[in-house]
Amino acid sequence: MTSPEVRRGPLDDDTAAQVRRLAAAAESVDGVAPLSEQPLLHLTAAAPTVHLLARGSDGAREGDGALDGYAQLDLDAPGTASAELVVAPGARRRGLGRLLLDGARTHAVEDRTGDPAGRRFTVWAHGDLPPARALASGAGLSVVRELWxxxxxxxxxxxxxxxxxxxxxxxxxxxxxxxxxxxxxxxxxxxxxxxxxxxxxxxxxxxxxxxxxxxxxxxxxxxxxxxxxxxxxxxxxxxxxxxxxxxxxxxxxxxxxxxxxxxxxxxxxxxxxxxxxxxxxxxxxxxxxxxxxxxxxxxxxxxxxxxxxxxxx
CATH class of the missing domain: 3.40.630.30 (Gcn5-related N-acetyltransferase (GNAT))
Incomplete structure (x- = not known):
């Protein structure tokens, strides 16, 4: 499995549309939107964000450019970095979620523009689904906030x-x-x-x-x-x-x-x-x-x- 492509700042319209389609596909299966409003607005906005784009993790689609996973890291708040991510239903259980999570956390720690010691990293899980809990737990993360x-x-x-x-x-x-x-x-x-x-x-x-x-x-x-x-x-x-x-x-x-x-x-x-x-x-x-x-x-x-x-x- 190759490392996700990393982009900063606004995405081009075509790539942003791919992310929205990926999010819609995940929502149709999970019953809850994987990305909140702010990350969707930041797809094409001039905001301090890092985008991680994973393609071709499904062997049946290797090389066709399909977007199988996406993570966004919000670096707008000094000292903190908040991530949201989504994996295509057909590309799950292959470690892609952990790859995106680890990649986002690495960029949060390495970005020192907000804090010389690095940023505090958090990640949102919408719907509090068991797979998201398991992913967070496996990465050593625990619940710090709930939004009803x-x-x-x-x-x-x-x-x-x-x-x-x-x-x-x-x-x-x-x-x-x-x-x-x-x-x-x-x-x-x-x-x-x-x-x-x-x-x-x-x-x-x-x-x-x-x-x-x-x-x-x-x-x-x-x-x-x-x-x-x-x-x-x-x-x-x-x-x-x-x-x-x-x-x-x-x-x-x-x-x-x-x-x-x-x-x-x-x-x-x-x-x-x-x-x-x-x-x-x-x-x-x-x-x-x-x-x-x-x-x-x-x-x-x-x-x-x-x-x-x-x-x-």
Missing amino acids: RMGVDLTALPADGERRPPRGIEIRTFEVGRDEEPWRRVNARAFAGHPEQGRISRADLDARIAEPWFDPAGFLLAERDGVLLGSVWTKVHPARGDEDAVGEIYVVGVDPDAQGLGLGGALTWRGLEHLRGLGLRRAMLYTEGDNEVAIRAYSRAGFGRTGVDVQFG
């Missing part, structure tokens, strides 16, 4: 919930070209301790706004006297095959100075109302597995755990 997926039946929500925002606060839709920087400032304050959400750059935000799913009508901002205090951003995952479209509470953020007003609950409810108004029957969100306050709040709103992503380090 929670879902709710929109048709079962009460007709009127925490709809009204706190007194003096108005809610309006996001305006492209006006609200990017104010939103980023509040988002950074709201998620100051979050390893991903708290460091959303303008390029990251612009990339999401450029995505086909972006709809400013589902991006709601809460203001008092023209000052942004919080927001709820929704997303719609289109129907696929026998699966109906699903709404997502993509991000809910409240400025620390506005905590305790009940704004987070009001914004979440407005987001759910928006998704229900689109005719969707279900909605979902992600939250940290150790965030007991958020989990209790979402549980009161009718959400229940539907899955978990696990980070190993």
